Amino acid sequence: MKRNLIIVLVTVGFMSPSLAEPGDAARGQQDFRACAACHSLEPDRNMTGPSLAGLWGRKAGTLSSFDRYSDALKSSGILWNDQTLDQWLINPQRMVPDNVMPFEGMKNSGARADLLAFLKEATKSGATPKQSARTQMNGMGGMMGGGGSDPNLKKIEPAQKVKAITYCRDTYRVTTADGKTRAFWERNLRFKTDSSKDGPEAGAPAIMAAGMMGDRAAVIFATPEEIGRFIQSRC
Ligand code: HEC
CATH class of the missing domain: 1.10.760.10 (Cytochrome c-like domain)
Structure with a gap:
């Protein structure tokens, strides 16, 4: 047995x-x-x-x-x-x-x-997967990062469309198209680029919250050249 x-x-x-x-x-x-x-x-x-x-x-x-x-x-x-x-x-x-x-x-x-x-x-050719794992989250709230959930940055809300960035002592101030300005400690703001078809329009970078606490964010530009031009050092 x-x-x-x-x-x-x-x-x-x-x-x-x-x-x-x-x-x-x-x-x-x-x-x-x-x-x-x-x-x-x-x-x-x-x-x-x-x-x-x-x-x-x-x-x-x-x-x-x-x-x-x-x-x-x-x-x-x-x-x-x-x-x-x-x-x-x-x-x-x-x-x-x-x-x-x-x-x-x-x-x-x-x-x-x-x-x-x-x-x-x-992954078969012709299969056009609906990325159901992909969640569309608009506005600053709730963005958890993670490449798979990135929305198309050409179609963003005014609250995410960056109009101006200033730099004073240790602080970046980011003004968005809805008229609001938010301040970030310089170590909490990241600058990134996205050259893909889902990236932002030239001259219209997007701000995305990063992490859970709301104190960190990333600004995503169309090209690296834009980054220096966009940021104004003034108090
Ligand atoms: C944190 C990011 C990350 C995660 C999570 C991840 N991968 Fe990858 N994957 C990569 C990177 C980067 C490479 C390229 C590795 C290299 O070149 O050494 C890769 C390569 C591969 C490749 C080889 C593709 C090729 O063209 O040869 C396969 C297959 C793959 N991953 C499948 C998966 C699967 C399935 C999962 C989930 C279970 C997964 N990966 C999770 C980042 C990731």
Whole structure:
């Protein structure tokens, strides 16, 4: 009897992923929230990480529109498929040492199967995913950061459209198109650029709250050249 039990356990242990339960794409879509801050499913919409559109059958590190691959991933020779992606998700650093994806891995094989079932459909060419994990939040309140939730900065509320920035001693004062001026300690305001189609119009940078406390924000410009021109040093 004991022997039978051992045989069953051994058999289960050796089951290859292809024999395992197929993943549940609906659950996988929820799991994708762990990725959506860094990866979009739209072709060539790159964020911290490359777009995952067209992933199956792609060679690792070869999406030509993405400029920030590590040498480690580019020279890995991996071809992305069910097996290699499963390995990657278990532990990216073990599979490709020195790659630059900040992700500790998913140990749960069921969750990986769910995520891959979702991704396999959502990354097919012609699949235009409604990014349901993406939340549109307008105004200064509630923005939690995270690339995946960034709205189109050409269509922002007056409360986010920056008209002027002054700098006096240790303080930036940011005036927005709704006529309000807010003061920030200089270490709490960041300046960024977004050159993508979702970035701001030239000359109309956007301010986005950062963090939960309301004391930090980022101003996002169309180009780096604008930053110095925009900020007036005066008290
Ligand atoms: C904090 C940001 C971040 C998170 C979270 C993240 N990734 Fe990544 N991902 C990256 C970066 C950066 C790279 C490029 C790594 C390199 O070049 O070494 C990458 C690379 C990849 C690649 C290789 C793509 C290619 O073109 O070769 C895949 C596949 C991938 N990620 C899938 C995922 C999945 C699935 C998740 C969620 C479970 C996830 N990533 C979570 C940032 C992230």
